[in-house]
Amino acid sequence: DAKTTQPPSMDCAEGRAANLPCNHSTISGNEYVYWYRQIHSQGPQYIIHGLKNNETNEMASLIITEDRKSSTLILPHATLRDTAVYYCIVRALTNNLFFGTGTRLTVIP
């Protein structure tokens, strides 16, 4: 599976959009981009995934560049409850998930 690069930490003001970047320059054609988050010491929670088109669900939006070498997770209106570590992972559908160290997002009141 392709390796991803994320900034170790980011801050975001409450109510503003949080834009979390991820680089995955070695992604293969059959690999999807997944985002999970881990709030405090809980088990990780699935957020969203996509192959090449932009995706949106009730939690977030995922923007994937046309060359698929990077992506951005967007939380449109960050709340204090969105403070968490966010993991960007690329994998083929049948493969295992391998987690990096993620981005620690802190939402500031």
Next chain:
Amino acid sequence: NAGVTQTPKFQVLKTGQSMTLQCAQDMNHEYMSWYRQDPGMGLRLIHYSVGAGITDQGEVPNGYNVSRSTTEDFPLRLLSAAPSQTSVYFCASRSTGGGEKLFFGSGTQLSVL
């Protein structure tokens, strides 16, 4: 629908003791896996299973055994606990039919003295 249930939530062992971490899911998921998470680190895959009777090693399998006799259960065994196995352990499951969501349990915090 309880999802993925892990027991116990906390455990303290002495070096050399053995124990089994339990994991059960009620979503009829074929795929189950175990991760460990050390302080400040991401999750690392220990073992996984794609169905009853089938298991395989992940990134860090040494010191751990697994078996999968039923679809619902995937226990993780520590045969002789070592301080290096102090960690938080997460069990997860998903369907294998192109399943995109991995569902995680709430974790077991294990300390080996």
